Amino acid sequence: MLGKQLRLADGVRNAEGRVEIFHDGYWGTVCDDYWDIKDAQVVCRELGYREAIAAPKRALFGEGNGHIWLSNVHCLGNESSIEDCKHAEWNANSYCYHFEDASVICYNETGSLGRLMFLLPDHSLSNQKNHYGCVFPPKCNGQCMVVDLVT
Ligand SMILES: [Ca+2]
Secondary structure (H helix, E strand, O other): OOOOOEEEEOOOOOOEEEEEEEEOOEEEEEEOOOOOHHHHHHHHHHOOOOOEEEOOOOOOOOOOOOOEEEOOOEOOOOOOOHHHOEOOOOOOOOOOOHHHEOEEEEOOOOOOOOEEEEEOHHHOOOOOOOOOOOOOOOOEOOOEEEEEOOO
């Protein structure tokens, strides 16, 4: 069932997108409360990527729909599945909305060496210097976007 219970939706490129989980017969999303790079790490590895580069919050790749299955995800980073991480009860999402959907940007084997991270205000790319502690390489904890350098 691996790969069928977890997917990335609406990414601009491969290896990124809104995290969606199949549970109880329906695809749903993950709330970004306590969403961080360790949680993204588990998702990326579960999907077969080497590691996570960023753990974007606030529906960076757009809002999902249906259930918000998981919230308060507390991964240590070495779990084999996000479902093994500590989290709130399934569907206990009274304080979460789809504009808070969690996303990941995973390390993609190709093109990952020449990248810059930008702060992403209002979901649009910006040339602003980031103020959220985004660093390269290769980790990012905040609202950042990874952009391939044109070389
Ligand atoms: Ca977390």
